[in-house]
Amino acid sequence: MSTVRDWKAEVAEKRRQRERETDVEKRWQEVMDKNGEGAPEWLKEAAMRKKKAQKPDDGLVPWMKEVKLNKDLSRKIAEVHQAEREATTEAALKQASA
Structure with missing residues (x-):
């Protein structure tokens, strides 16, 4: 019975991790789309580097x-x-x- 709970917990954790990764990517994309407007300087610089890397x-x-x-x-x-x-x-x- 504990293996079923472990399995379910593992699936739930993977789902949460995937949602976090998707959320982070969406936020990065928003900052890149706005060319860093309204973002802190460090985030703006990082987003512009990432945007440049996406467009070689x-x-x-x-x-x-x-x-x-x-x-x-x-x-x-x-x-x-x-x-x-x-x-x-x-x-x-x-x-x-x-």
């Missing part, structure tokens, strides 16, 4: 951001060009044999 692309030039957004784009373009070359080659061979 801020220091990148615009074209590099586009490259990251479309990371497989060059491969896709190369595949399309290859398919077009194959199609034109096949068409040229058919025309030459006709």
